Every structure is written in structure tokens, then in C-alpha cells.
Amino acid sequence: MLEAPCMVINSVLSAMAFNYPANKLSVYLSDDGGSDLTFYALLRASIFSKHWLPFCSRFNVQHRSPEPFFATQYSTTSNNTHYSQACLFIKKLYEEMxxxxxSAVAKGKVPESYMRNEHVGFSEWNPKTTKQDHHPIVQIVIDGRDKDAVDEDGFQPPTLVYLSREKRPNYPHHFKAGAINALIRVSSEISNAPFILNLDCDMCSNNADTIKEVLCFFLDQTKGHDIAYVQFPQWFHNITKNDHYGNSCVVTNKFELAGISGYGAAMFCGTGCLHRRESLSGAYLRDYKAKWDFKSKTINNRTVHELNQASKALATCTYEEGTQWGKGRGWKSIYYNPERKAxxxxxPTTLDVAFVQHKRWSEGTFQIFLSKYCPFIYGHGKIHLGVQMGYCVYLLWAPMSLPFLCYVIVPPICLLHGIPLFPKLSSIWVLPFAYAFLATYGYSLCEYLSCGHPAKGWWNLQRIKLMHRTTSYFFGFIDTVTKQLGLSQTNFAITDKVVTEDVQTRYEQEVIDFGGSSNSIMLIILATVALLNLFGLVGGIKRILVDMEFSSSQFVVQIALSSLVAMINCMSC
Ligand SMILES: O=c1ccn([C@@H]2O[C@H](COP(=O)(O)OP(=O)(O)O[C@H]3O[C@H](CO)[C@@H](O)[C@H](O)[C@H]3O)[C@@H](O)[C@H]2O)c(=O)[nH]1
Ligand SMILES: [Mn+2]
Structure with a gap:
């Protein structure tokens, strides 16, 4: 299991605990793993939520997902007040759960007694159920309409639904996108709320008022009608001081995404995004004005069983075949980066997981570039040229690995053979090169420092970029091309989120952890590049200084380049 149920329910609990009228809030958990353990964890969480939600609102707790709350905000040293007693109590409940x-995850099965007595939902699983092959499962765990479902303070909790869409080996399921589509349809049957927040299982809400804040954009009288979605940046809680895997994306989050959004066309990042339901289901009229008299289906009088059954039909693997699903155009979108992270x-805490992630990103974005949705073609005349180019900075990660590879391979070879590639240092033509180099890196360093992060973090980012460009993006490029040619199939390598203690320790000490051997070919490339540059450097310098075959001034740039590449690569080994 790559995604621990405890992490998943932390996300769910944080979403249930928004400061928002609970009868208007429904939380859906999509389980593509189709695991009864996740369902069990969700049931346990639904019981715990009856204590957790009132606790959060009573004490206006900031961290609404329990794990970070107990790790940071909560402190046992406070006096024996009402609050600290309540804390101790809730902590005990959390730890029990x-x-x-x-222990159920460790044993690999749901406790027998629980399965028999607690929920009919378990009957959906049978010994033949596998991740790749099972019927649709929809279980309303908490029915928000149920007057008996009130929590310990008498408040109604939000509706909570478990969904595991149908999977069959011979039907493409389209990975996360397919999962989201199934969620949209199922939720339209059960709650049909006009706004949809989409969160990854490893993301938690960090601000209880986010929904209220973001609705201000959508409800704006003059400009709100055009807005399809509001995207929040992806922040991480486990970034080390010098961010040795360059995970934090500070500059991207602070400047780049905000800049693109300035054209009214913020990028969708896949998580931490609030969509208007109508923009997803394709309803678009030129004179569209949002209507607010939505028929919430929660007030309808179908039973939970009837809703479960009706929703299943929407979670089958053939539902989308031959439909116009997903058409629409003409909306605007917003990127919103509030002070308090939403x-x-x-x-990722190891290098191989970071590679997997970047390979998948570079592949996915390059696929968009090659599809009919290429910003330069589909976006032509619809979005500003600035946005088209802004998107392509990301969409072209994969092919940009090719020129980059040339930069790290060709100069050392030429150096070894005494072939000058750049103008002499005394020549005026060295100026454009110097300018491009200094302007790019100087500007990038200033941007990074202005985000309040240390210079070492910037250096680490340059190092990891070099690694990604020579490996992950290059493999992303090759895989995309072979898929386009029909030689292989699309996949979505989910990043492993289960971290052992020694991996965590190494991560916190900022030691590069090469992880398992699954990416050994990537490491071979890195080592080859490093050695090539090292040999080029040593050989070149020897021929210049010892054999005096050519003059050094011709090779200054090449020597500097090779030293840099060798240094960056060797430092990480
Ligand atoms: O077949 C699939 C594959 C993935 N997921 C879910 O998708 C999410 C993202 O997967 P993860 O492995 O955590 O990817 P990350 O690299 O952490 O995610 C980033 O990159 C993804 C695209 O590669 C985006 O979709 C994510 O929103 C973004 O956070 C997780 O909740 C998964 O459970 C599915 O539901 N079904
Ligand atoms: Mn993730």
C-alpha cells in the first residue's frame, strides 16, 4: 500500500472540519485502491469526527487535521484548563483510532468483529475483489440529512461518502482524471453542490476558513460569473531548511503561477483547487449568469440505499464512452496564494520518488502539448500569447531535456579533443554568452532569495534541476514519444507516501537518499555525466597546461561549464 489510510483520513477529517454550514458540505473519498482497509479507516474516522469536529469549533482550532495538530499546536504543558483536558481526551481518542x-493495515485485514457488526458496506468486498477488477462501490458513511447522526454537541456533521469506481482490466480507467470524473458524477447524484474542492489524499486543509474566503471570488457580482476555478498553491509541510530535493517550488508558487494568473487564466495543478461544478459538466452559455437556486439533492427523500445504488451506475468504467463529457470553454480562472497556507x-523524501514524480509531470505536461489542447493551437485567439508561452514553460520540460543533455555531454568531449565551442574570453562575442548566463542565474537567485529562503536552497535547486533534466525529463520525453507512436501505454506512477524511520532521518539531515534500485538507470546517467565532465576537465587541462597543445583562453567557458557540471554531480554522490 503506497498511501496509508491514516494519512488519507487526516485529509478527510480536515475537509470535514471546514468552518462552513455542515448541511451544505459533503466529503467524498475516492479510493482507486478499492481497499476495504481504506473503507474501514473511513468508518473509524466518521466515529472520531463526532468528537473532532465539535472540538475544533469549540476551541477554534487552527490545524483541522489531527496529525499536524497533535504534532505542533497542541501542548501538554499548558495548565489543567478545560482546553487541555479536552486536548488530552481527544488525543486519546485519536491515538486509539x-x-x-x-494494526489492521499491518495485519492486512479488517477486524472480524467490526466487519460483522458495524456496517453492511463490507459486504461489497469479496475475496475476488482486486484493485484492478471490481464493481463500483458507493457507500454513504454519514448521511447529512440523518437527524440521528448528530455529534456530541448536537451539530449535524457533513455528509461523508466512500467511492471506489468500477475497474475492469480491459477498460482504461484514466488514472486520477478518471477518478475525478467519477467523483463529479457521483456527487451530482448525492449532493450536487455548486462548488467542488479537489484534494489529494496527502494534502490537508490548513485554514478552516478557506471555503468562505474563496467563495468571495465566485460570488463577486460583476466578475464572479466568469470564474471556473480558483487554484491554491501546493505547499508542503515536510520541507527541510535547505530543501535538498528542490521540492518547495517557492519561486513557482510566488511568482510564476501568480504571473500567469494575471492574464485571467491560472493553471490547474490537480489539487487544492475549487471548481464551479457547471464549468466541469460543460454547461456554458455565452450570457451565462450563475443561478443560486440549486436543487440540493440532499433534501430529496431517497434513502441512503437508493442513493448508493443510483450512484453506482455513474461510477462504472464504461460511463464516459461516447459522451460529450468534459466540453466547455470561455471561463476565467484565478490563482490565490493567501498569507496563511490553505x-x-x-x-517526496527520497531521490527516486522525486524522479518518479518529475518524470510523470514532464510526461503529462508534454502529452498536453502534443494533444489538440496544445496552448499555441487550441489557445490561439482564446488566451493571451503570454499565457500560451507561460503554460509551455511547463509543458516543454520533457523535450527541453535534449538541449540540456547536449550542454552537459558535448562540451567535455570537445574539450578532450581540443575543439573550442565558445568564443575566446578576449573576444567581444563572449558577451552574449556571459550576459545570458549571468542574467538567468542572477535573476533566478534574486527571485529565490526574495522568497526568504537561504542561498543554499537555491544551489540545491540548481543541482536537482540538472539531475531532472538529464534523467526524469529525458525519460519522460522518451516515454511520451513511444506512447505517441503506440509502442507503449500510459501509466501514472503514484508516489510512495509511506516513509520508514531511517528514510525520514536521512531526509531531515538533508542527506540525498537514492532510494530503491528501481531507478538505477537514472543513477547510471548521472554518474556517467559526472565522470564525462570530470575526464573532459582533467584531459583538457592536461593538454592545455602540460602538453601546451592549445591556448587556454579559447577554453575558459568550456572549462568553467565542465567544472560546474562535475562539481554539482559529484557533490551529490
Ligand atoms: O490512478 C490514480 C492515480 C492517482 N490517484 C490520486 O491522485 C493523487 C495524486 O497522486 P500522487 O502520487 O500523490 O501525486 P503527486 O506527485 O504528489 O501529485 C502532484 O502531481 C499530480 C500530477 O502528476 C497531480 O495530480 C497532483 O494533484 C499533484 O499534487 C493521489 O491522491 C492519488 O491517490 C488516483 O486517484 N488514481
Ligand atoms: Mn502527492
Whole structure:
């Protein structure tokens, strides 16, 4: 299991605990793993939520997902006040739940007694159920309409639904996008709320008022009608001081995404995004004005069983075949980066996981570039040229690995053979090169420092960029091209989120952890590049200084380049 149920329910609990009228809030958990353990964890969380939600509102708790709350905000040293007693109590409940879930996960099965007595939902699983092959499962765990479902303070909790869409080996399921589509349809049957927040299982809400804040954009009388979605930046709670895997994306989050959004076309990042339902289901009229008299289906009088059954039909793997699903155009979008982070997630803690993630990103974005949705073609005349180019900075990560590879391979070879590639230092033509180099890196360093992060973090980012460009993006490029040619199939490598203790320790000490051997070919490339530059450097310098075959001034740039590449690569080994 790559995604621990305890982490998943932390996200769910944080979403349930928004400061927002609970009868208007429904939380859906999509489980593509189709695991009864996740369902069990959700049931346990639904019980815990009856204590957690009132606790949060009573004490106006900031961290509404329990794990970070107990790790940071909560302190046992406070006096024996009402608050600290309540804290101790809720902590005990949380730990009980966590232990039960973790021991069930360790055993690989749901406790027998629980399955028999607690929920009919378990009957959906049988010994033949596998991740790749099972019927649709929809279980309303908490029915927000149910007057008996009130929590310990007498408040109604939000509706809570478990969904595991149908999977069959011979039907493409389209990974996360397919999961989101199934969620949109199922939720339209059960709650049909006009706004949809989409969160990854490893992201938690970090601000209880986010929904209220973001609705201000959508409800704006003059400009709100055009807005399809509001995207929040992806922040992470496990970034080390010098961010040795360059995970934090500070400059991207602070400047780049905000800049693109200036054209009214913020990028969708896949998580931490609030969509208007109508913009997803394709309803678009030129004179569209939002209507606020939505028929919430929660007030309808179908039973939970009827809703479960009706929703299943929407979670089948053939539902989308031959439909116009997903058409629409003409909306605007907003990027919103509030002072207090709205959502925080988990960043990779080993190099191989970071590689997997970047390979997938570079592949996915390059696929968009090659599809009919290429910003330069589909976006032509619809969005500003600035946005088209802004998107392509990301969409072209994969092919940009090619020129980059040339830069790290060709100069050392030429140096070894005494072939000058750049103008002499005394020549005026060296100026454009110097300018491009200094302007790019100087500007990038200033941007980074202005985000309040240390210079070492910037250096680490340059190092990891070099690694990604020579490996992950290059493999992303090759895989995308072979897929386009029909030689292989699309996949979505989910990043492993289960971290052992020694991996965590190494991460906190900022030691580069090469992780498992699954990416050994990537490491071979890195080592080859490093050695090539080292040999080029030594050989070149020897021929210049010892053999005096050519003059050094011709090779200054090449020597500097090779030293830099060798230094960056060797430092990480
Ligand atoms: O077949 C799939 C594959 C993934 N997921 C979910 O998608 C989410 C993102 O997967 P993860 O492995 O955590 O990817 P990350 O690299 O952490 O995620 C970033 O990159 C993804 C695109 O590569 C975006 O979709 C995410 O929103 C973004 O946070 C997780 O909740 C998964 O459970 C599915 O539901 N079904
Ligand atoms: Mn993730």
C-alpha cells in the first residue's frame, strides 16, 4: 500500500472540519485502491469526527487535521484548563483510532468483529475483489440529512461518502482524471453542490476558513460569473531548511503561477483547487449568469440505499464512452496564494520518488502539448500569447531535456579533443554568452532569495534541476514519444507516501537518499555525466597546461561549464 489510510483520513477529517454550514458540505473519498482497509479507516474516522469536529469549533482550532495538530499546536504543558483536558481526551481518542487502523493495515485485514457488526458496506468486498477488477462501490458513511447522526454537541456533521469506481482490466480507467470524473458524477447524484474542492489524499486543509474566503471570488457580482476555478498553491509541510530535493517550488508558487494568473487564466495543478461544478459538466452559455437556486439533492427523500445504488451506475468504467463529457470553454480562472497556507501536503523524501514524480509531470505536461489542447493551437485567439508561452514553460520540460543533455555531454568531449565551442574570453562575442548566463542565474537567485529562503536552497535547486533534466525529463520525453507512436501505454506512477524511520532521518539531515534500485538507470546517467565532465576537465587541462597543445583562453567557458557540471554531480554522490 503506497498511501496509508491514516494519512488519507487526516485529509478527510480536515475537509470535514471546514468552518462552513455542515448541511451544505459533503466529503467524498475516492479510493482507486478499492481497499476495504481504506473503507474501514473511513468508518473509524466518521466515529472520531463526532468528537473532532465539535472540538475544533469549540476551541477554534487552527490545524483541522489531527496529525499536524497533535504534532505542533497542541501542548501538554499548558495548565489543567478545560482546553487541555479536552486536548488530552481527544488525543486519546485519536491515538486509539490510529492504533486500530495501523494494526489492521499491518495485519492486512479488517477486524472480524467490526466487519460483522458495524456496517453492511463490507459486504461489497469479496475475496475476488482486486484493485484492478471490481464493481463500483458507493457507500454513504454519514448521511447529512440523518437527524440521528448528530455529534456530541448536537451539530449535524457533513455528509461523508466512500467511492471506489468500477475497474475492469480491459477498460482504461484514466488514472486520477478518471477518478475525478467519477467523483463529479457521483456527487451530482448525492449532493450536487455548486462548488467542488479537489484534494489529494496527502494534502490537508490548513485554514478552516478557506471555503468562505474563496467563495468571495465566485460570488463577486460583476466578475464572479466568469470564474471556473480558483487554484491554491501546493505547499508542503515536510520541507527541510535547505530543501535538498528542490521540492518547495517557492519561486513557482510566488511568482510564476501568480504571473500567469494575471492574464485571467491560472493553471490547474490537480489539487487544492475549487471548481464551479457547471464549468466541469460543460454547461456554458455565452450570457451565462450563475443561478443560486440549486436543487440540493440532499433534501430529496431517497434513502441512503437508493442513493448508493443510483450512484453506482455513474461510477462504472464504461460511463464516459461516447459522451460529450468534459466540453466547455470561455471561463476565467484565478490563482490565490493567501498569507496563511490553505493546503499543505507531503513532498517526496527520497531521490527516486522525486524522479518518479518529475518524470510523470514532464510526461503529462508534454502529452498536453502534443494533444489538440496544445496552448499555441487550441489557445490561439482564446488566451493571451503570454499565457500560451507561460503554460509551455511547463509543458516543454520533457523535450527541453535534449538541449540540456547536449550542454552537459558535448562540451567535455570537445574539450578532450581540443575543439573550442565558445568564443575566446578576449573576444567581444563572449558577451552574449556571459550576459545570458549571468542574467538567468542572477535573476533566478534574486527571485529565490526574495522568497526568504537561504542561498543554499537555491544551489540545491540548481543541482536537482540538472539531475531532472538529464534523467526524469529525458525519460519522460522518451516515454511520451513511444506512447505517441503506440509502442507503449500510459501509466501514472503514484508516489510512495509511506516513509520508514531511517528514510525520514536521512531526509531531515538533508542527506540525498537514492532510494530503491528501481531507478538505477537514472543513477547510471548521472554518474556517467559526472565522470564525462570530470575526464573532459582533467584531459583538457592536461593538454592545455602540460602538453601546451592549445591556448587556454579559447577554453575558459568550456572549462568553467565542465567544472560546474562535475562539481554539482559529484557533490551529490
Ligand atoms: O490512478 C490514480 C492515480 C492517482 N490517484 C490520486 O491522485 C493523487 C495524486 O497522486 P500522487 O502520487 O500523490 O501525486 P503527486 O506527485 O504528489 O501529485 C502532484 O502531481 C499530480 C500530477 O502528476 C497531480 O495530480 C497532483 O494533484 C499533484 O499534487 C493521489 O491522491 C492519488 O491517490 C488516483 O486517484 N488514481
Ligand atoms: Mn502527492
Amino acid at each position: 490510529k492504533n486500530e487502523i495501523e 493546503f499543505v501536503g507531503v513532498a
